[in-house]
Amino acid sequence: MTASPEDADRRARVWLSRVVEPGQRGVSELLDEVGAVELMRRIRAGEVPASLARATDSRRMQDRVEEDLAAAATHGIRLLVPTDPEWPTAALHPCVVATRAAGRPDLAPPWALWVRGRGRLDELLDRAVAVIGARAATPYGEHCAAELAFGLAERGWTVVSGGAYGIDGAAHRGALSAGGTTVAFLAGGLDAPYPPGNSRLFERIGENGVLVSEWPPGSTPQRHRFLIRNRLIAAVSAGTVVVEAAARSGTSKTAEDVTKLGRTLMAWPGPVTSALSIGTHELVRGGDARLVCRVEDVLEDVGRIGTDLAPRRRAEPRARDRLDPLARQVLEGVPGRGAVSPEQIAVEAAVPVPEVLRALPTLELAGAVERCEAGWRLPRRRNRRTTA
């Protein structure tokens, strides 16, 4: 049996998802350069940079692709790779930019995604806000997270969180209670979503939304996996709201991630007498986060797609700066809304049609434009032409 190139790539990515932990320096670049199949071969042969060789040393002789796929099938888990239509290309675009332009391997896009549930990931993430916070939350914090998530879901936004006890769980539940959709990014295998105490919640999430993990079935939720998982929550959400956080918590790393990913960080206030509000207040005082107190504040800050085209000035300039001058000029010819033909772009950008045709695939690869039935348009998620 000869596997198609697509199938070979898929299987190589299954292998990578078990052998190479996300965040490993240089992997994302190698993957882009040589592809998953060749990268797998090189890792197995030890033909990789020393740090990657060391990091994969204890696992590289394993081959559990069959077992992992079988376990996934048993548990109703599907594998997504970048060539799949369901792969959330636009939502993960900030990861691509942050890794390539900013040299941040800890913000790299995933090699593959394991997904469980009836929702379609790319569509769920088209309008998404993350609501995250402390596990040891207060009743106040859980109440606020649930109310906020309810309001977001009611307005058609997907609520993204990490499936943990406390704020995360309250956020997922709030979205569900509005009949909305929610996505949980987990730090271990989806065969046994962690924490087990939330298993009924995970089932309900999967009814309309999905559970997502970078790790194959059977993977334990190790501490560093939670940290690296956090980048995906930050990346795929137009904005991240921290509802409660202790003074010493993961919030400073999250704040940095969100900023580097060009997303909006927001923090929820609370009584200063509560230790669980110290972290969120610090985010505001430090200038890292905007203060938000209700769903309207959040929507104002993330900017409503289609109604709020206010320029968003964070990491986007970097994406644009990486383009060559011609590609930038062509990009200027793509309107803020709607799809157009290459000929229309040529007129608008004052670039000859053949050059437009040459530039468009480059722009598409860079995630700056997307092809659709009607022609070419800016990615749905946000208006990329506001980057100037």
Add this chain to the structure above:
Amino acid sequence: MTASPEDADRRARVWLSRVVEPGQRGVSELLDEVGAVELMRRIRAGEVPASLARATDSRRMQDRVEEDLAAAATHGIRLLVPTDPEWPTAALHPCVVATRAAGRPDLAPPWALWVRGRGRLDELLDRAVAVIGARAATPYGEHCAAELAFGLAERGWTVVSGGAYGIDGAAHRGALSAGGTTVAFLAGGLDAPYPPGNSRLFERIGENGVLVSEWPPGSTPQRHRFLIRNRLIAAVSAGTVVVEAAARSGTSKTAEDVTKLGRTLMAWPGPVTSALSIGTHELVRGGDARLVCRVEDVLEDVGRIGTDLAPRRRAEPRARDRLDPLARQVLEGVPGRGAVSPEQIAVEAAVPVPEVLRALPTLELAGAVERCEAGWRLPRRRNRRTTA
């Protein structure tokens, strides 16, 4: 009897303080230009702009200077005019600037100040912070105002407020309970400080601090007087902290005053479920106020760089944080339950076996793992691999 020029000026200002309400357009400029004695003469003669003539029409034929001075003496109230050493020239400077440069008569310096209490006003205002807020405050708000004022007073700062019920009263009391000094700016005569329910508080304020008013004894605390009084609180304080405020309360005017006076506005957070925190959160979201959650934040924002800078909050380092990164990584490879071999740890942690073997004794010494017949495990007492 011939009065000295100084005495004539003083008596003219007593007259002005009864006849001309603060905030009247053009008065401050006239006062600077022609002096109090000549201004009094012109107002009496009706030789002033129409608006001022109209505003003083019902009072300009009064002359209650003797009675006012007598009533003041009876109640232990002294009069301050700009030539007095106790006049808070530096503290009121922002009023001078705002009136002349920004054309804001509602921010003008007072014509005179009536003062009651043993403190010396100019010295008290040398290091002053205002703590203000809602009268119908919550227990949370009063607690926070008192704690903040206590901390400020303890560090030698004078707490300025408006003597009202709720936040103001809590702030004055907090300062007093630290043995500190506090100043109350009132909107009526000091012979009967308003509100009467705070009369015991006013007595205690006067023991080390002072009560201050622009209006002579017998003046009632009219509504507009509270508003115009607020500018003095804002002006004389290096910064103003709003602890609780309802939505659409007087805070927007205060915010504008503080900004126009070149002072720092700060707002105290609270539960979003409290109506009395909506106003303070709005100040932060609107960019009018800095969020402050403790006395150190306030001192950082009013600036006294080098002495009052807030240290960053740090929690105690956890045991696992004292381990080196490799040891931490190896520890992640030890399962929550059961014992495993070094080889199994190597696979799980993605660390080469020789390095696992080197790290395990260190972890054992740190009490993070223990050796047993079946290999290595987490100590029985509790699961040290706390998840993110």
